[in-house]
Amino acid sequence: METKDGIEHKTEILVVGTNESILATVLRLLNNNVAWKATGVSTIAGALASCKENVYQILMIGAGLTDEQEKNLAAQVCMIYPDIHIILHYGGGSGLLFAEIYLALGTKN
Amino acid sequence: MAQSVLHTADSRGGADHGWLKSHHTFSFAGYFNPERIQFGALRVLNDDSVDGGMGFGDHPHDNMEIISLPLEGALQHKDSMGNLATIEPGEIQAMSAGTGIYHTEYNKDKTAAVKFLQIWIFPNKRNVEPRYDQVKIDTPKPNQLVQVLSPNADDAGVWIHQDAWFNLGKLDKDGTIDYQIHKKGNGAYIFVLEGKLEINGQLLDRRDGYGIWDIDSFTVKTSDQADFLIMEVPMEL
Numbered sequence: 001m002e003t004k005d006g007i008e009h010k011t012e013i014l015v016v017g018t019n020e021s022i023l024a025t026v027l028r029l030l031n032n033n034v035a036w037k038a039t040g041v042s043t044i045a046g047a048l049a050s051c052k053e054n055v056y057q058i059l060m061i062g063a064g065l066t067d068e069q070e071k072n073l074a075a076q077v078c079m080i081y082p083d084i085h086i087i088l089h090y091g092g093g094s095g096l097l098f099a100e101i102y103l104a105l106g107t108k109n
Numbered sequence: 110m111a112q113s114v115l116h117t118a119d120s121r122g123g124a125d126h127g128w129l130k131s132h133h134t135f136s137f138a139g140y141f142n143p144e145r146i147q148f149g150a151l152r153v154l155n156d157d158s159v160d161g162g163m164g165f166g167d168h169p170h171d172n173m174e175i176i177s178l179p180l181e182g183a184l185q186h187k188d189s190m191g192n193l194a195t196i197e198p199g200e201i202q203a204m205s206a207g208t209g210i211y212h213t214e215y216n217k218d219k220t221a222a223v224k225f226l227q228i229w230i231f232p233n234k235r236n237v238e239p240r241y242d243q244v245k246i247d248t249p250k251p252n253q254l255v256q257v258l259s260p261n262a263d264d265a266g267v268w269i270h271q272d273a274w275f276n277l278g279k280l281d282k283d284g285t286i287d288y289q290i291h292k293k294g295n296g297a298y299i300f301v302l303e304g305k306l307e308i309n310g311q312l313l314d315r316r317d318g319y320g321i322w323d324i325d326s327f328t329v330k331t332s333d334q335a336d337f338l339i340m341e342v343p344m345e346l
Contacts, residue, residue: 063171092171
């Protein structure tokens with residue numbers, strides 16, 4: 001949980017994936033952590049629109065995009081948030097998910 | 110110059126869910142150790158025991174090469190591609206999760222535990238078409254290796270989307286086996302299933318893991334006896 005101006009803020013995570021049931025599972029698992037707030041979208045356009053409306057610390061790219069789409073999405077999101085952590089998610093469930101976030105944040109919270 | 114890393118059996122992470130007891134060589138689920146994330150493309154090495162009649166309910170995977178190697182008992186697999194299969198010792202299962210797959214894994218026996226290794230390898234390509242494979246494997250003869258996994262569909266064992274090779278080995282008392290790395294840049298992770306091993310002067314006990322890289326070959330030997338698994342994987346992703 002990040003603290004700014006004495007107020008605790010959840011780490012905002014944007015998850016992009018085209019497999020809606022896996023996306024729902026990933027969101028449920030992430031949102032079980034009280035320090036994290038995960039939002040899911042299934043398209044690049046949806047991701048970019050969400051980035052303009054919210055401030056994210058982490059972009060997690062799940063399954064379903066092509067290599068080119070993954071690169072384009074990462075590049076465009078980096079233009080909006082140069083300091084964002086970008087994670088290519090592997091595994092689709094709880095196995096690696098938390099370690100991927102902990103490593104991106106550089107800590108376990 | 111050869112580099113190496115030792116993961117003793119008692120240094121692994123643990124999870125005890127009652128029906129499931131697991132030892133994690135690398136960070137997995139609730140076990141997180143930033144010093145123990147992966148060995149090259151080898152990301153997960155779970156040493157699992159599932160009680161009779163119990164198992165993993167329907168759950169998803171994507172973008173991972175998932176290999177199951179039964180050690181005792183029988184594991185029943187059912188997936189969203191329509192596969193229904195049981196795997197037992199003497200078989201190996203590989204699943205390319207790719208764009209996404211759901212599956213269940215249950216102990217087929219109502220009383221005895223099923224024990225198996227679950228191994229996850231990072232794929233060399235994301236979002237492949239999901240696939241499932243299961244093959245019978247030969248039992249290693251003393252002082253021989255048996256290949257159980259490769260990148261090639263027409264080679265022995267199962268194949269996966271990665272330049273990885275797995276071999277099961279068996280050593281009799283005072284036996285030795287030489288192993289040649291298949292591809293430059295690959296390393297090898299040796300996991301002791303039973304007995305004791307020695308590699309490059311490093312003594313290994315049951316369930317110890319030992320990674321070695323920046324080498325072309327190495328020799329596995331024992332003054333006792335041993336069963337083991339060699340997992341050769343790329344060190345760079």
